[in-house]
Amino acid sequence: MFSGWNWVAHCLYLLLNICSLEVSGGLVQSCGHIIPESPVLALGSNFTALCILNESCLDFGNIYANQIIWKIKNKVVPKEQYREINRTVSSVTFNDTSSLATPLTCNILADGQIEQNIYGITVTIGLPPEKPKNLSCIVHQVSKLTYPMTCTWNPGRHTFLDTHFRLKYRWPQENFPDCIPKDVNNSCTIADVQFFVNLEVWVEAANALGKAESDPLVIDPIEIVKPLSPHNLSVNSGILPTVLKLSWENRISIAVMKLKFNIRYRIIGDTNWMQVPPEDTASPRTSFSVQGLRPYTEYVFSIRCMKEDGVGYWSDWSEEKTGVTTEDKPSKGPAIWRIIDASRSPASWTVHLMWKALEPFEASGVILYYEVTVRAKSSLSSPPEKYNVNTTNLTLKLPNGTYEVTVIAHNRVGASPPSVLLIPASNTKAPVKNVRTLPKDGKLWVGWTAPNSYILKYVIEWCLVSNSSDCTIEWQNEPGNIQGTYLKGDIKPFKCYLITVYPLYADGQGSGQSVKAYLQQDRPSKGPTVQTKKVGKAEAVLTWNHLTVDEQNGFIRSYTIFYKTIDGNETAVTVDPSKTEYTLSSLTSDTLYTVRMMAYTDEGGRSGPDFTFTTQKFGKGEIEAIVVPVCLAFLLIVLLGVLFCFNKRDLIKKHIWPIVPDPSKSNIAQWSPQVPAKHNFSSKDQMYPEGSFTDVSVVEIEADDKKSFSEQDLKPFDLLKKEKSTSEGHSSGIGGSSCMSSPRQSVSDSDEGETTQNTSSTVQYSTVVLNGYRDQTPVQVFSRSESTQPLLDSEERSEDHAGGSDSTTQRQQYFKQNGGQDETNTDRPCFERTKQITPANEGDLVGFAQLQISGQSSQLLGLGLEKNTQEAALLGVLQTSTEGQTVRPETVEGNPLSVDEMPKSYLPQTERQGGYMPQ
């Protein structure tokens, strides 16, 4: 029971103690405290804190030092760092304060379970101030009598603590109030200092961890003065044109400080300062005369000062003042040159004299006019001509010759020395060699190799080469002992200059040697515009124009042509810059190409616009190479075909154009056994040229022997009849169709008995067309009758005879018989028919007749082409044919009645009602 009350009381006491930490004013007494209270510790040092418990707590709450737990923030300090000094005091030790943090609390475990806070302190960790270093001071003069002194120092490392710096200073027997920096920790300004008294200056740095003082600096402030610069500087012209007098006021008393000075000056517009020798201004003064100046030149002056002995600092440069020296005579004559225009007249020159205005330091004043004297060297008797001009050029028209030109510049004070230029009649002297250029330091340097002779001087001409403007010549003179110089002009980058060097001799001059140059190159401003001149199957001729000079921006070193197909890689070809045309080869036919062109200078290239073209599908002559052989092959095939047909005409004729037996020529009725069967092929050919039988069907009958046509002969005839019966199915009934039937097809294959009957009853005759094949005018020679009327007996017999003759011999015999009466008359009927069909082709037919007669022709009538082409030859042949066979057309025409005189031949029949009717 007692222990329970004790525990409750203990808890209440602890709660009160906890509350006491948060209630200000100490209304509730704490159970303990920590010493030291809120210490400031040096980083890295060791530190020991003590937690002291109140005796009252010991009795009331059974709290002892061995129950104390030390914590940094919320982290428990290891027990190894604890030490129980007695039953109310516990200490904790940190060997390195860098492990410390704030707050450091003293806690206790009540009854070994509940942790209660007893006390806490804040710990500040930092560094003591370092000794300030590098203390230095300077006295700035701000007015004639005010000299504040500013001292600066290095405050040292950061201390992490509030560190105060003080600038302390004193005299031997007097201390002054400290100078406390404002907003900075490394400098302070003392408002006023006294010269000629040694002043001891030092810096004190202090914070919670200590103080540090810099090394003292003992100085007399007069030794560290930066005075104000002299003021009221004025510049006055002196008596001499080369002197200007400067005057100024010093703002520090000479009693305080003796000064020395620096005087600097420059020509107005120039950026480079010149300086009066320091030893000339090393003593106190308020004026100085600057000598050695250029006449009539405006100068800018400035001055500064410092302590005479050099101890201290230079003042700033004073404000700048200008002054102009007085005029003097021009120190030299103007540089002179000429341009000679000899194009207008061969006998005289137009001489443009030009000279350069003198530089201000040369003119030494205002040039009022130039006196130009021109003296002809060739005619010493003639007086020199004088001109006074205000400009810097003079154009004269002079006869060809050698002249001496003199120019003198005049100003208010006097005249310049004369400048002389010899204008020889011709530039016969040796020229310079190896003219070259080199951009250097933003300028263009021109060098050359001098001739061996003595050179008086050189003239370097140059002009800007441009498409938009003429080449305006600029020039400059250079002494004869040099072999290179910078161009003294406004040389612009990326522009082409034509530079010419002339050597001037005492008695003449050499011709100019030129070179083109750029001060600075750039990429071309545009690329060449390429286009095609000619496009082939695998090549394309590209052409372009050179870039203009204004577009080049440099020397064009090369062109590169890039070309590609739509989906192909780009190919580059480098082209010599002198070219304006290039042929792309190995291109793919019928392909769209994109081509562009880049022009390169030393600084890079620029591409021109893209250009597209399509290669051709066929190359040059390729079409011809195809077409011509094809045509030739076609012609050859045709020719071969014709020859083949000609050679095989019999076969063709046999199959395509079979000879239909002409009943009218049937000579069965005339047949007699006495007719000798001795004709051979040649006689047959003579008698019946094939052409003459194109209008008839011929039944060829082979004969085994030369016996007469007996009954035995009629057997094959029966066979023929059979063939005829089969031909019925082939007869179309259209005129001429039977001409396409073979003789065998025209014969029926039916049995004999019927054959005879059928033949006699069904044989059809078509109209046989002479020259009517295809588009030729069909002429009815005789027509096949659709009638089934039997032939006349005589006809049938004749046909029977014909049909019985199966051999060629027999057929020949047949024709022989037919023509045996008169060879000439044998063909006449044929001619007659021809005449009837195409009277207009009478000549042809005549020729044809001649051919047939001569027996040398083998052509077909149906081939008009062949007929025409061979007509003349045939005529010739006819004229030179062998004896007895050449028959002139007149002869043929002279026997028109021969046909009528053939009593046993049948004319083609026409179908009439009531049967055949001889015509």
Add this chain to the structure above:
Amino acid sequence: MLSITGEGGGIGGGTDHRRLGAHRDARLFPRTGVVPFVALLLLQRRPVAGRALLVTGAGCPGHGLCRSNVQEQTRRQVALLNATAQDLFSLYLKCQGEPFSSETDRLCNPSGVFFPAFRVNRTSERKEVMVAMYKLFAFLNASLGNITRDQEELNPTAKELLDRLHNTTKTTRGLISNLTCLLCKNYNVFQVDVSYGESSKGKSAFKKKQQGCQVLRKYVQVIAQAARVLLPHLSPP
């Protein structure tokens, strides 16, 4: 042991030495910026016997600052005061207006005011010269302080005059520091009796102007003499 006495007046000093100057106007120095002269008015009651009173130099305050250049600094200071004294006097007259501009000789006759005796010449002993100068510039420093105070009251807009007065006062202050150093270091003298002038406090404006005019006129005369006397003594060897 320092013994400081005053004759006919004293100078107020700084915080530590204000007691030393019975005639010193305490307002003067804070307003003019002149730190009260340390005024170790080392009085040699018997100059001739002064040697017997010498102490070792180790006891001189600020011994480290008493360097070899102090002698030259002292000469330069005297030269500076001499160079600016006439301008200061002229400017003072100019700023006081009539009748001081026209009746300078009559109104500014210095015979009517106290001025410490400066009875040394080039042949005097250097130590004697130094002591005489110390007395002179101790008086001048106090007098210039009073004049500056009066002019700030009478001619507050005369900036240049005030600047010159301030500057001259500062220079005399530095000169006293150097003389103290020289006397202590070289001659072991650290007690000098000094006399201060009559205070103008409570006098009329005219009297203040007249007293200032009289002191400055005398100052011009004496500083020139001091410069001449001091030259051979303080010139670099």
